[in-house]
Amino acid sequence: MSTESTIHDSIDSAATTVGSVWPIHSFVTANPLSGFEDQPFADAVEEATDLLGGRGYPCADTFRTALERGQIDQDILVSELNERGYEADPETLLDRIAEADPTDGDTVDSDEESDADRVDAVLTKWLAAFLDEGRAHWPMPNREEGFYGAFRTLVDHDGEIPSRGVVADLPESPTVTIEAVVDDYPDDQWDAIFEEQLAALPGWTGFIKQRAEANGEWQSECPITVEGYLAVRLALLDALASISPRRRTPTAESRSRQTNSPRRS
Incomplete structure (x- = not known):
C-alpha cells in the first residue's frame, strides 16, 4: 500500500471518532459521541473521555443527590449491585467513588499556554473566516481554492x-503536507496522531464532516475536507511547536491507542 493510501485510510479511520454536527442556524441535534456507538458502553465512555476530555460519568455527589431525591430507586439499585457481586451498601460505594475520583481533590490550573492551545486559537480564527457562509462583510480571499488552498496562499x-517547519514552504497537496509532518513517526501511530488532532476541536471537525457529506452550495463554492483541515492543523502545530522546546509535532506517544481498534476491522 502506498504512503498516500495509508494516510487516507488512517484519516478515514480517525475521523469516525468525531460525529457530524450541523451549523447552529439549522437547529439539528447531534450525538457528539456517535463515533463510539460501535463500542460497548463502558469502553466507549472510557475512550471518548480519553480522546475528547470531560467527565465520562457523574461524580459521586451527583449520584448521591439523585438517590436522596428518589430519582434512583434504592431497591432496584441494591438488587443490581448484588447481581454484579457488590455487597457493600450504595453509600459506602459512593464514598469509594469519591475517594477514587481525582477531580474531587484540589487541582492546580496552569496559565501556561501549550502548543495545542496556540494552534487551537489560530486555527479557530481561520476556520471562522472560511466557514462564515456569507455573513462577514469582508470575506476571506481565495476561498474558492478550498480551505487548504486558501490557507496556503494567505498564511504568509x-x-x-x-515561517518555520512545513509552513515555510507548504506543498500543493494536503496529503504531502501531512506526510511531511508525520514522516518521523511509524505509520502504525498515524491513526492515534490523526484521532488526537481531529478530536482537539470536535465541533469544527464535526461541522466540516457534515458540510463535506451534504455537499451543499457553500461546500461547492468553498470546499473544505477533513484531510485539508488536518493538513493545516498539523502544519500549524509543526510551525508553532518548532519554537517551543517542550514538544514537537503531535503527541501520539502520549496515547496508548492500538491500531487494531475495532473501528479498523
Missing part, C-alpha cells in the same frame, strides 16, 4: 504563524 500574511 498571518503574523501569528512563524
Whole structure:
C-alpha cells in the first residue's frame, strides 16, 4: 500500500471518532459521541473521555443527590449491585467513588499556554473566516481554492504563524503536507496522531464532516475536507511547536491507542 493510501485510510479511520454536527442556524441535534456507538458502553465512555476530555460519568455527589431525591430507586439499585457481586451498601460505594475520583481533590490550573492551545486559537480564527457562509462583510480571499488552498496562499500574511517547519514552504497537496509532518513517526501511530488532532476541536471537525457529506452550495463554492483541515492543523502545530522546546509535532506517544481498534476491522 502506498504512503498516500495509508494516510487516507488512517484519516478515514480517525475521523469516525468525531460525529457530524450541523451549523447552529439549522437547529439539528447531534450525538457528539456517535463515533463510539460501535463500542460497548463502558469502553466507549472510557475512550471518548480519553480522546475528547470531560467527565465520562457523574461524580459521586451527583449520584448521591439523585438517590436522596428518589430519582434512583434504592431497591432496584441494591438488587443490581448484588447481581454484579457488590455487597457493600450504595453509600459506602459512593464514598469509594469519591475517594477514587481525582477531580474531587484540589487541582492546580496552569496559565501556561501549550502548543495545542496556540494552534487551537489560530486555527479557530481561520476556520471562522472560511466557514462564515456569507455573513462577514469582508470575506476571506481565495476561498474558492478550498480551505487548504486558501490557507496556503494567505498564511504568509498571518503574523501569528512563524515561517518555520512545513509552513515555510507548504506543498500543493494536503496529503504531502501531512506526510511531511508525520514522516518521523511509524505509520502504525498515524491513526492515534490523526484521532488526537481531529478530536482537539470536535465541533469544527464535526461541522466540516457534515458540510463535506451534504455537499451543499457553500461546500461547492468553498470546499473544505477533513484531510485539508488536518493538513493545516498539523502544519500549524509543526510551525508553532518548532519554537517551543517542550514538544514537537503531535503527541501520539502520549496515547496508548492500538491500531487494531475495532473501528479498523
